[in-house]
Amino acid sequence: MSEQAKTGQRPADVYFFATCVVDQFFPGAGLDAITLLERAGIRVHFPEEQTCCGQPAYTSGFPDEARKVAAQQLTLFPNDWPVIVPSGSCAGMMKHHYPTLFANDPARKAQAEALSARIHEFTDFLVNVLGWQPEDKGGECTVVLHTSCSARREMGVHLTGRKLLGDLAHVTVAQQDHESECCGFGGTFSIKQPEISGAMVEDKVKSLKATGAERVVSADCGCLMNILGHAAWKDRQEGRAQPSLPGEHIASFLLRRTEERSGK
Amino acid sequence: MNAQPIHFKPSEGFRGRAKAVVDNPFLRQSFRGAMDFLMTKRAAQFPDAEELDSLRTLGEHIRQYNLGKLPDLLVQLEENLARNGIHVHWAETPDEANAIILGICQKHSAKLMVKGKSMVSEEIELNHAAEAAGIGALESDMGEYIVQLAGEKPSHIIMPAIHKTKEEIATLFHEKVPGVDYTDNVDALIQIGRRVLRQKFLEADIGLSGVNFAVAETGTLCLVENEGNGRMCTTAPPVHVAITGIEKIVEKLEHVPPLLSLLTRSATGQNISTYFNMISGPRKPHEKDGPQEVHLVLLDNGRSQAYADDQLRKTLQCIRCGACMNHCPVYTRIGGHAYGTTYPGPIGKIISPHMLGLEATATMATASSLCGACGEVCPVRIPIPELLMRLREESFSAPHENPAMRGQGAGYKPWVTAIWRGWAAVYRSPSLYRLATWLGSRFAWLMPSNQGPWTTVRVPLKPAPKRLRDMLKERG
Structure with a gap:
């Protein structure tokens, strides 16, 4: 538990950086994450001018283009509040790569470093800053958790999602084989090397399904886009009307479990 | 060189x-x-x-x-x-x-x-x-x-x-x-x-x-x-x-x-x-x-050549244990021969460009999801994902004077650079981003069902009908 959580210093206000993937493809996940934070008694501020952390260009070998986009985000968080990011991957970009990206820009370097210190991945913030304890109001349910490589290896927050799910009284967390292996998304990797990426997501979906879990949850929508996209494609190929592996962002799952009269 | x-x-x-x-x-x-x-x-x-x-x-x-x-x-x-x-x-x-x-x-x-x-x-x-x-x-x-x-x-x-x-x-x-x-x-x-x-x-x-x-x-x-x-x-x-x-x-x-x-x-x-x-x-x-x-x-x-550059020099820390390939989800899928280089796997992707030049290895560095498993197990902490990103940059940037690597710019394609410039122009501008994503959400039905490599094993990507910012406004 962080110092802040131990001493009960809960921030009254936080910024929310949704990420471009959540804004456009998983808006419900963003809304649910905000709602959860609000129910924990925190005022959530959503800077309207936010776009993308810049990671797609950065990892594709175009740091200049990434820098232009990242520079825009640097200006969005004037108050000294935590910045909550519902994605380990984008949080990793802002926390660990922004300082490198602006290392040769004296004007922005300090800004990037200050912002970096305030970046929190969503599940890490819930567990280690808020000490949030979910009260499970749902029925018996088995889920499987997929943790992104950035959350695991860059942010080191692979245990917080597991803890949150583990705290739900009626939820069983299934264990998949090769849990720590990449789902094969990797941003433009999935487009540039579709054969390898396709093989990786195929294996990932197989191992998630083999657990018999009712759904997959993840704190990263990039992985979900890939995993659910393949699972749905497979369903289509094999003529299934119902999704064989439904899934959602962990914020949506947690919110539903902690609401009155919730189902699964 | x-x-x-x-x-x-x-x-x-x-x-x-x-x-x-x-x-x-x-x-x-x-x-x-x-x-x-x-x-x-x-x-x-x-x-x-x-x-x-x-x-x-x-x-x-x-x-x-x-x-x-x-x-x-x-x-x-x-x-x-x-x-x-x-x-x-x-x-x-x-x-x-x-x-x-x-x-x-x-x-x-x-x-x-x-x-x-x-x-x-x-x-x-x-x-x-x-x-x-x-x-x-x-x-x-x-x-x-x-x-x-x-x-x-x-x-x-x-x-x-x-x-x-x-x-x-x-x-x-x-x-x-x-x-x-x-x-x-x-x-x-x-x-x-x-x-x-x-x-x-x-x-x-x-x-x-x-x-x-x-x-x-x-x-x-x-x-x-x-x-x-x-x-x-x-x-x-x-x-x-x-x-x-x-x-x-x-x-x-x-x-x-x-x-x-x-x-x-x-x-x-x-x-x-x-x-x-x-x-x-x-x-x-x-x-x-x-x-x-x-x-x-x-x-x-x-x-x-690797030695002469502070960042690329880290490539030479390697003691050739092969742990990076054993833990690599890409190597695990394709084996060593597919790489076509003497040294396969993650270490092969970062060392081969120095041996063979980027002309011969321009796209090798793209064969990674940057999952970081290699860097995590490397016994001498070579930051392999970071070096892969550097190689992507060396390969795809426009050829320039005094490059750090032989074959710098070998993977340069003006139209690809133009796409990333266009992307940056939209994403650095909140108003253009708002416009582009608004159009995306309104005209999601126009998204093609064939989205190239993405849809070979996945359903097409479709923006949600409402963006998070729209949902927040409606909620008030």
Whole structure:
């Protein structure tokens, strides 16, 4: 538990950086994450001018283009509040790569470093800053958790999602084989090397399904886009009307479990 | 910079080679099983995460310390090797290295060279050059022997024949080794190999080996191996020729034990290898065995290019344990041959561009999801994902003056750069971003069902009908 959580210093206000993937493809996940934070008694501020952390260009070998986009985000968080990011991957970009990206820009370097210190991945913030304890109001349910490589290896927050799910009284967390292996998304990797990426997501979906879990949850929508996209494609190929592996962002799952009269 | 001509571009046809393996369920399962086995063995060697962490930090510091003094250490090494009676040769290119080794062979009218495992000898394609010069070059490491019999190249730097099943090896031995009946009993196969090789160690005129650590202060060549063939190669024939890259140097003998421990534990999950040879010179007058002549060939082949750049220099920290490939989800899917480079896997992707130039390897760095598994297990903390991103930048940026790498800009495509510029123009501008995403959400139905590579195994991507910002506004 962080110092802040131990001493009960809960921030009254936080910024929310949704990420471009959540804004456009998983808006419900963003809304649910905000709602959860609000129910924990925190005022959530959503800077309207936010776009993308810049990671797609950065990892594709175009740091200049990434820098232009990242520079825009640097200006969005004037108050000294935590910045909550519902994605380990984008949080990793802002926390660990922004300082490198602006290392040769004296004007922005300090800004990037200050912002970096305030970046929190969503599940890490819930567990280690808020000490949030979910009260499970749902029925018996088995889920499987997929943790992104950035959350695991860059942010080191692979245990917080597991803890949150583990705290739900009626939820069983299934264990998949090769849990720590990449789902094969990797941003433009999935487009540039579709054969390898396709093989990786195929294996990932197989191992998630083999657990018999009712759904997959993840704190990263990039992985979900890939995993659910393949699972749905497979369903289509094999003529299934119902999704064989439904899934959602962990914020949506947690919110539903902690609401009155919730189902699964 | 290295001017070695390009014979082969591993980048070309990479996707096709990868696909061939990915589409083969048998190979997929076989690589998966082999890599799982190696990962489990390594994990068992490092039960204490804190010890591993501090040992990796020590390994990183030792390698960086030594690379920092590389030019001085090379001079010191040469002096001390010479004092010990070892002849030192310098080769800038593979062709020069081959010419030096074949020159030594010719001086001794050698007919047969027996080889211990050496990836640098693969890098310079020594067997090919020896054969062209009429000199037999026989691999004596069991994995290398199998690969040579099959007319292939190693698919892994530690386990060259990892792509082969015992049944394939049984058939190979039956067909290629005179007088051998089919057996897929692994022990019997190993005994067959040993019997053949034992005779060759006695016949060979030259013994060739690699080097794991060259110690500058003592002029010692350290060789790590498991089969004893390395010791045979370096002691039985009258002449021993060692070859290594210029980066394999450490200043002090005390630098060796931590690196050796990291190497064997990371590579094969062994506490220590079965053999560890320290070679400090030819047979002395009063000694009854050992080679009469010992040579060391120090190869550059693009390493000095990596050395010259602070970030790229980290590539040279590598101690060739292969843990990065064992843990790589890409290597696990496609195996070593698909890469088309001597060194496959994550380390291959970051070192090969220095050896072959980016012209030949422009797209290799894209074959990674940047998952970071390689960097996480690297015993000397090479930041492989960071280096892959750097290589992508070197490859895709417009050609410019004084590049850090040979072939910089080889993957440059003006239209790709234009797309990223356009992307940045939209995403750096909140109003353009709002407009673009608004259009996306309103006209999601216009998204094509065929979205190229994405939809080969996934349903099409479709923006949600409302963006998060719309939902927040509605909620008030």
